[in-house]
Each structure stands twice: as structure tokens, then as C-alpha cells.
Amino acid sequence: MRSKDFFQIIKKIGNSTSLRPIKFKNILIGRAMCGIVGYIGAKSAAGLIVNGLKRLEYRGYDSAGVVTVEDDGLYVEKCEGKVAELDRRVKYGELRATLGVGHTRWATHGAPTDANAHPHTDNSGAIAIVHNGIIENHAAIKSKLSEKGYIFRSETDSEVLAVLIGCHYERLRNLEEAARAALSEIEGTFGLAMVSSHDRDILIVARRGSPIVIGMGEGEYIAASDASAIIQHTRQVIYLEDNEMAVIRRGGCLTKTIQNVATKGKIHELDYDVESIEKGGFAHFMLKEIYEQPTSFRDAMRGRLMVEDGNVKLGGLRLVEDKIRNAKRLILLGCGTAWHAGLAGEYMLERLAKIPVEVEYASEFRYRNPIISADDVVIAISQSGETADTLAALREAKLKGATILGVVNVVGSTIARSTDAGVYIHAGPEIGVASTKAFTSQLAALALLALYLGRMHSLSQLEGSMIAEALRTIPEKIQFILDHAESVRSIAQEYAKADNFFFLGRGANFPVALEGALKLKEISYINAQGYPAAEMKHGPIALIDDKTPALFIVPKDELYEKTLSNIEEVRARGGRIIAIAGEGDTHIQKLAESVIYIPNTLPILQPILATIPLQLLAYYIAVERGTNVDMPRNLAKSVTVE
Ligand code: F6R
DSSP, X not given: OOOOSHHXXXXXXXXXXXXXXXXXXXXXXXXXXXXXXXXXXXXXXXXXXXXXXXXXXXXXXXXXXXXXXETTEEEEXXXXXXXXXXXXXXXXXXXXXSEEEEEEEOOSSSOSOTTTSSOEEOTTSSEEEEEEXXXXXXXXXXXXXXXXXXXXXXXXXXXXXXXXXXXXXXXXXXXXXXXXXXXXHOOBOEEEEEEETTEEEEEEXXXXXXXXXXXXXXXXXXXXXXXXXXXXXXXXXXEOOTTXXXXXXXXXXXXXXXXXXXXXXXXXXXXXXXXXXXXTXXXXXXXXXXXXXXXXXXXXXXXXXXXXXXXXXXXXXXXXXXXXXXXXXXXXXXXXXXXXXXXXXXXXHHHHHOOOEEEEEHHHHGGGXXXXXXXXXXXXXXSSSOOHHHHHHHHHHHHTTOEEEEEESSTTOHHHHHSSEEEEOOOOOOOSSSOOHHHHHHHHHHXXXXXXXXXXXXXXXXXXXXXXXXXXXXXXXXXXXXXXXXHHHHHHHHHTTOSEEEEEEOGGGHHHHHHHHHHHHHHHOOEEEEEEGGGGGGTGGGGOOTTOEEEEEEOSSTTHHXXXXXXXXXXXXXXXXXXXXXXXXXXXXXTOSEEEEEOOOOTTTHHHHHHHHHHHHHHHHHHHHTOOSSSOTXXXXXXXXX
């Protein structure tokens, strides 16, 4: 069943432990930027695990590895590079095992080398683990183990955990107890999967701060850090809670706390299908996700928008309605693209709800000891729901007494479960590392929230109805832009060789200019800067020359004439002007070298439409430059380190 909002989820699970909101003291920041897959069942494990890793590769792609439990011991293959390289190396023909684990890594401790790649084994070579997270006391444990004569072959904290488990096994002669002893000793975070040649019928997984999901198939279990590796096998899953572990045998799966108290792992049904994590005929996930936006935007509004009443139904906020109604201030938190969504949301919320809004980089928020009171409502915006900086900022806001909400995509993610209430954006899985559909769905959710709050305060039914109607037609306008993508492609070809790029907008279009610049930077590696258009003359205009394109977002709104003046200023310095303009604006053709037209809508919603050509432009320029669009260098999808 597709969950409608946070609170329906909480209702659905009743008194289960698995999706209950977590208290902040339990939240730990980990590293899910890597992917984990484990398998136990009747099928050949190696191929199944490597295929699962391919699904998770967007989470990290600097090295990969797999271990299977063969009749004559562990088979370990690992290497620097992408999963495809691992796939080439694995000797599938020689492997029979039906138990194993694999990993795809985004390096934090230790460079991406063969030695640092997971799995890591203990000193006996009989126990192997893959690990997401950070072991904070690894140095102390390592020196203790070294004194006892244990050796280490990598620079990773994860190997320390493997060796520690091995050390406990020598004494306890029981894998589960050895894992439990080691996990109780370490400080820090883990998503862990472990196998051993000591017992060919046991897969152990554990979680503290780094997600683990267990898929329950017919006589088989697939454990992973992300459901994308599971969905093609089964939709029935258990989400491990923090400080929980699962002992999985072919005959059954037991969940318990790390302290060995049995827990009730509640089974959930995944609410998407395998098609949504495949490219479906598109050259890249990013392009597919750009094209999904008419649907994803509609999904964000489904069942929520009441055009005639000029209002919005947000079931996920019901329990905190009074808190929101009486909020003196809203604080929006996010990182990267989500922060840009927050900036765009600020315009909508202040305009419609007339409540003061502050938008904060989650990564900076807690370090300046923010002044927060119980009258504040703090809203975390996050696609993954796992971003460490955003979680840490939320924790700070909660400590200081604010009501905390989430605008989140991934159902059941840590942020979704940690907030008092929230609005799911229902964008579906986003695989492309550069966020596209999640951004527009975040804007949809924030527009709904602005309308909802506006109607609680001074917005009339008539005004509400006009805005709701304009929102209703956004998906078809997005479709119109996509149907004319070819013109963006030819503009992209013209400017693909530029070394520098400016993205400029005013008012509500400034955040979208920032987002356009970020998309281009991320996937084409062009140095791109976003600015409020009027700021150019205060410094950055010094960078303008005849090789530097300046893209202006210039819809016919109240700042139109002023933006035209800014265009003239750049033109006068020889800058090459690209304009994103409203349909029917012929004047702009006299000023701009290239024009991309977008349909007109209400000025506060125009940024949503302006986003689409910016995504397409970044995409086509990256393709033109031959970069790896879906896996750009140095990046990973979900940033769960601070
Ligand atoms: C850029 C991008 C990142 C994320 C940021 C926050 O394309 O995807 O800037 O927006 O890392 O991630 P979430 O939204 O998962 O919290």
C-alpha cells in the first residue's frame, strides 16, 4: 500500500518497533554512502549480490567487493573502481555458494584501493564483514589488538571491526555472540553484514545509524542498505531499528537488540516496483527522472489539493496543526539541492502564509548555536531522509524545544521517523546522483504547505483557489517543456565548451538560478555560479567576457524590467546571454543570443517551471562533454557523513 503521509505510516505499524518515531538521543550519524548487499537462500549468491550492488552503485562507486561462503572456505574478490570491474573479476563459473555479502564504497577512511575495499576479513580469514559507518574508537581497539599480535592489511576502521569479531570468536566459538561482543565494544555507527565459513547457514546483519533492510523471499533473504537491491526479489521487508541485529538462517530470521533481547521485526510492503529503479529506455537515470516530473509533481499533490476550497489537506500534519498555526517563525533546513528548495519555499511561504521564514544550511546550523524557541517550527527538507548534516541540525532544533517537521522522499527513512510530523513528497526512487525530480517535488510540497498555512491565516478562498488551480496545471506545463527539449539540446551543444557559466535570477527565481548552477557543476564539471541578477554589478561582473555565458531567468513578473536592465549590463561587457523567458515574450529575443521559452504561470510558481530547462541544459551539456552523468566524480547520492 502506498503510504500517504508520515502519520498513516505510524498508524499502520501500530505498536511495532520498526517505524516508531525515534527519540533523538538514539540517532547516530553514520555513513550509508556505501551500499551493502547480503544473500542467504538457495540461489547462487555471487551473481545475485553483484547485481544488487549495481542497483546500489549510486550510493558510492570508488571500489567494490564480494565474499561468498564456498565449500572450501571464503571466496573474496574486491577491487578499486566500479561494480563493473568487480563483475569482470568474479570467477562465477567456479562459485557454488548460496550465502555471501557485497559492498560498494565511497571512501572516507583510507583511499579507494583494492586493500581498503570491503569485504574485510578477520585474521583467520574465516569471518568476513562489509560495513557502512564510522568506528570512532577504531584507533584504540586497533592498538590493543596489535599488541596481542593481530595484523591489519588496510587503512580502514572497518577492518578493525572484522578483526575484533574474529578475536571474540576465538574465545566464544559462536558467531552471533562474537558479533554481539564486538558491536558492544565499538563506539560509532554501523550498518553491518557478516558471513563466515565457520557456519554456512548464517547471515548476520546489524544497524546503528546506517540503514539495513531485510527482504523476505521464498526460502531466501536479501539484506541491503537500501531497498533498491531487494525490490526485484521481494516486496516484503523488515527495516532494522538502531541497535538491532538480525540472525538470518535459511529457515528463518530473528531480530533482536544487540544486547540480545528479542524484538518484533514488523514486515512492511515496499511501495514501488522494479521499473521505477530501471532506466526504462532512457540513456541515463537523470534523464528518466527529468522526464518523470509531470508524474512525480502530480503524485506530490495527489489527494492533497482541493481546488474549489482553495485549500490543501496534509494528513501528516494533523497532529501538529495547532503548533503550526501558532508558529512565530519557520526555519527550513537542508543541504545542496534541498537547501535551494528551502530558499524557493521561503518566497512561497512568506508570500502566502505571511510567517517569517529563515532558511539555513543544515551543515552550519548547529555550529552557530542558533536561537530557537518552542514557538518555532523547524522543517527539514531531504530527499534521502538520511543526510547526516540535516539530522544533526534537526537534533539541535529538537533539543531547543522546536516542533520539527520533515519534507522527505524516502518513506521510513531516519529523518522521516525522527520528526514530529511531515509531508512525504512521493517522488519515487531517485537514482541519478544529481537530484532533479526530488527538487520539483520538494517545491510542490512546499507550495502545498504555503497554501495550507496561508489559508489558516489571511489567504482568502478565492486567492487559495487561484493558486490551487495554477498548481493543478503545473504537470502539463512541465510536459510542454519536456516536449520541446530538443531546443534546449541544441543550445547545450552551442555552449558545452564554456569553462565558466553564470546563472542569474531575481526574487523567487534566484534559488532556481543557484540550482541550475549546481546541476551544471555536478555533472559537467564546468565552473558555474548562481547569483541574484542585480548582484552582478557589485563584483562578479568583472568575470564577464565573450566566452562566458550568462543565463538569465526572466519571466514576466514584477521584476521583469529590472532584470532586463541587469541583462543590458552584462551584454555591455560582451557577455553571451541565454534567457529563460515566458511564452510570448518577443522583446527578449533582441537582448539574448538564445531564448528558451517556458509556459506562463503565477509568479510564485514560475521557478518550478524554470527548473526544467536548467536540468535539461545541464544534462545535455554533460552528455556533450562525455562525463558520467549518473555517477559524477567525487559524489555519492546520500551524504551520511558530516
Ligand atoms: C545535488 C544533490 C545534493 C543533495 C544534498 C542533500 O544534486 O543531490 O546537493 O540535495 O546532498 O541530500 P538529501 O536531500 O538527500 O538530504
